[in-house]
Amino acid sequence: MTATAVRADTVSAAAPRRRRRSLGWIAVVPLLAFTALAFGLPALAMLDGAFTVKDPATGATAYTADNLTASLRGAYLTALLGSVKLSAVSAALGALLGLPLAQAVVTSRFPALRQAVLTASGVLANFGGVPLAFAFVATLGNAGVLTRHLGLTDKGWDLYSFWGLVIVYLYFLIPLMVLTITPALEGLRTQWREAAQNNGATPAQYWRHVALPVLLPSLLGGLVLLFGSAFAAYATAAAMVGSSIPLVTLQIADAISGNVLVGQENVALALSLDMVLVAGLVMAVYLPLQRRSARWLA
Amino acid sequence: MARLNLWRWGVLGLAGLYFLLPLAASVVFTVDVPGQGITFDAYTRIVSTDGFTSSLLLSLELAAATIAVVLLLMVPAMVALRLGAPRLRPVVEVVCSLPLVVPPIAFVAGLGTVLKWGPEHLSRTPLFQTFVAIQNPDFPVVLVLAYVVMALPFVYRALDAGLRAVDVRTLVEAARSCGAGWPQALVRAVLPNLRGALLNASFLTLALVLGEFTVAQLLGFRPFAVWIVNVSGSQAQLSVAVSVLSLLVTWVLLLALAGVGGRTRTTSRG
Numbered sequence: 195m196t197a198t199a200v201r202a203d204t205v206s207a208a209a210p211r212r213r214r215r216s217l218g219w220i221a222v223v224p225l226l227a228f229t230a231l232a233f234g235l236p237a238l239a240m241l242d243g244a245f246t247v248k249d250p251a252t253g254a255t256a257y258t259a260d261n262l263t264a265s266l267r268g269a270y271l272t273a274l275l276g277s278v279k280l281s282a283v284s285a286a287l288g289a290l291l292g293l294p295l296a297q298a299v300v301t302s303r304f305p306a307l308r309q310a311v312l313t314a315s316g317v318l319a320n321f322g323g324v325p326l327a328f329a330f331v332a333t334l335g336n337a338g339v340l341t342r343h344l345g346l347t348d349k350g351w352d353l354y355s356f357w358g359l360v361i362v363y364l365y366f367l368i369p370l371m372v373l374t375i376t377p378a379l380e381g382l383r384t385q386w387r388e389a390a391q392n393n394g395a396t397p398a399q400y401w402r403h404v405a406l407p408v409l410l411p412s413l414l415g416g417l418v419l420l421f422g423s424a425f426a427a428y429a430t431a432a433a434m435v436g437s438s439i440p441l442v443t444l445q446i447a448d449a450i451s452g453n454v455l456v457g458q459e460n461v462a463l464a465l466s467l468d469m470v471l472v473a474g475l476v477m478a479v480y481l482p483l484q485r486r487s488a489r490w491l492a
Numbered sequence: 493m494a495r496l497n498l499w500r501w502g503v504l505g506l507a508g509l510y511f512l513l514p515l516a517a518s519v520v521f522t523v524d525v526p527g528q529g530i531t532f533d534a535y536t537r538i539v540s541t542d543g544f545t546s547s548l549l550l551s552l553e554l555a556a557a558t559i560a561v562v563l564l565l566m567v568p569a570m571v572a573l574r575l576g577a578p579r580l581r582p583v584v585e586v587v588c589s590l591p592l593v594v595p596p597i598a599f600v601a602g603l604g605t606v607l608k609w610g611p612e613h614l615s616r617t618p619l620f621q622t623f624v625a626i627q628n629p630d631f632p633v634v635l636v637l638a639y640v641v642m643a644l645p646f647v648y649r650a651l652d653a654g655l656r657a658v659d660v661r662t663l664v665e666a667a668r669s670c671g672a673g674w675p676q677a678l679v680r681a682v683l684p685n686l687r688g689a690l691l692n693a694s695f696l697t698l699a700l701v702l703g704e705f706t707v708a709q710l711l712g713f714r715p716f717a718v719w720i721v722n723v724s725g726s727q728a729q730l731s732v733a734v735s736v737l738s739l740l741v742t743w744v745l746l747l748a749l750a751g752v753g754g755r756t757r758t759t760s761r762g
Contacts, residue, residue, distance in 0.1 A: 238602075240601055329736060332514075428596065443595070466601040
C-alpha cells in the first residue's frame with residue numbers, strides 16, 4: 195500500500211523526488227558501510243580461509259579445496275551428521291508440539307495469557323542459551339532435582355545424551371514454533387469455518403481441506419526455521435559440558451581454540467562455510483514459503 | 493464446546509508443566525542443598541561473588557553501546573527508506589537478514605580470522621593500533637561491532653512494524669510546512685511516534701547482549717554469560733540461581749514493555 199502511494203507521489207512531483215532520493219542515499223550509506231566492514235569482512239575472511247592451505251614449513255599459502263574435503267571426512271563428518279540428525283528430530287518434534295499449543299493460545303479467551311505466552315516465547319526462543327542449559331542441568335542433570343528425587347539415573351536416564359539434548363532443545367524450539375505459526379492461525383477466518391459448516395463439512399473435513407492447506411506453507415516454514423535454529427545452537431550445548439554428542443558447532447569451537455590439534459583453524463572456517471551453506475539452504479526454502487503464506491493472511 | 497475447552501486446558505496444562513518444571517526445579521536446586529537443608533545462601537552470595545559486578549557492568553556497557561550504535565544506524569536508514577529511497581528497501585532488507593544465514597559460531601570464526609590479521613600482516617602499520625584498541629578487555633569494541641550485526645534482524649523487524657503503523661511522509665510534510673527543518677521534523681515529529689518500536693528494539697538488543705555467549709567466549713572476553721559458565725564449575729548452585737534470575741528478569745522486562753507498548757508484539761525470527 196505504501197509502495198503504491200510513494201510511486202504515485204514520485205510521478206506527480208519529479209523535482210522533490212530527486213532531492214529526497216539523494217537524502218535517502220546519504221541516510222542508508224552508514225548502515226551499508228557498517229555491515230560491509232563488520233559483517234562483510236569476516237564473511238570474506240571465512241570464505242578465503244576455507245579455501246586456503248598454509249604450508250607450515252615454508253609459510254607459503256595456496257588455494258585448494260583440501261579444507262572442505264577434510265571438513266566432510268572422519269570426525270568432522272560425524273559431527274555434521276550428528277548436528278543434522280539432532281536438528282531434524284528436534285525440529286519435527288518442536289513443530290508437532292508447538293502447533294497445538296499455539297492453537298490453544300490463539301483460541302484462548304484471556305488476552306493476558308496470550309500476551310504472557312507470546313512474550314515468554316520470544317524470550318525463550320531467542321535468548322535462552324546459557325541460562326536454559328543450567329536450568330536443565332539443575333533439573334535433570336546427574337545431580338538434578340528430578341534425577342535425585344525420582345532416582346532416574348538407575349532407570350538409565352542421562353541428560354548428556356541425544357534424547358537429553360532433544361528435550362533441552364525443545365525448550366526453545368516449541369516457543370519458536372508458537373511465534374512462527376501464531377500469525378497464520380490468527381489469519382484463519384471464522385467465515386471459512388462457517389462456510390465449510392454451511393456446506394455440510396465435518397470439523398475433520400474443514401481441517402483437512404481448508405485449514406491445513408492454508409497453514410501448510412507456514413507449517414513447513416516453521417519446521418525449516420526450527421531446523422536452522424537448532425543447527426546453529428552452540429551456547430546451550432557448550433554450557434552443558436560433558437556432552438558426548440558430536441555437534442558441528444562444538445567441533446568448530448574446539449578447532450578455533452586449538453583444543454584438539456594445532457593448525458585446524460582453516461578446517462574450522464571450512465566447517466563454518468558448510469554451516470552457512472546449510473543455513474542458506476534453510477533460508478532459501480523458508481522465504482518463498484513465508485511469502486506464500488503471507489498471501490493468504492494479508 | 494466442553495470437549496474443546498477440555499482439550500485446550502489439557503494442552504496448556506501440559507505445556508505449563510514442561511516449561512515451568514525446569515524453572516521450579518532450578519529454584520529448588522538452589523534453595524535445597526543436599527546436606528545443608530533449606531538455605532538462601534546462593535542468592536545472598538551472588539553480589540559478593542568475585543567477577544559478578546564487573547562482568548554484569550561490562551555486559552550492560554556493551555548493551556548500551558550496541559543499542560546506541562544500532563539505533564543510530566538503523567533509524568535514519570529506515571525512515572529514509574520510507575521517505576525517499578524505496579528502491580533501496582530490498583537491499584536493506586537482505587542486508588539485515590544476512591546475519592540469520594550466518595550462525596554466530598561461523599561469524600565468530602570469520603571475525604577471529606580478521607582479528608588475527610592485525611599481528612600477522614599489519615604490525616608495522618598504524619592500523620595495528622586500531623586492532624589492539626578494539627580488543628581492549630576493559631571495553632572490547634569488537635564485541636559491540638559483532639552484537640550490532642547480530643541485532644540487525646531484530647531491530648529491522650521492530651522498526652519496520654513501528655513504521656508500518658505511522659504515515660511518516662505526512663508527518664514530515666506537516667512538520668516541514670509548519671517551518672521545521674529536516675532534523676527537527678525527524679526528532680520532534682517522527683521519533684515520538686516510533687516510541688514503542690524504539691523501546692521494543694532496545695529491549696530485544698539488551699536481551700541479546702546480556703545473554704550472548706558464543707562470540708564473547710570464543711574471542712576470549714568475559715561478560716555476564718561467560719562469567720556464569722566459568723563460575724558454574726566451582727559454584728553450581730550460584731550459577732543456576734543467576735541463570736534463573738536472568739531468565740525471569742528478561743521475561744518480566746519484555747512483558748512490561750508489551751504492556752507499555754499496547755499492541756506491539758515481540759518479533760519472531762521468522
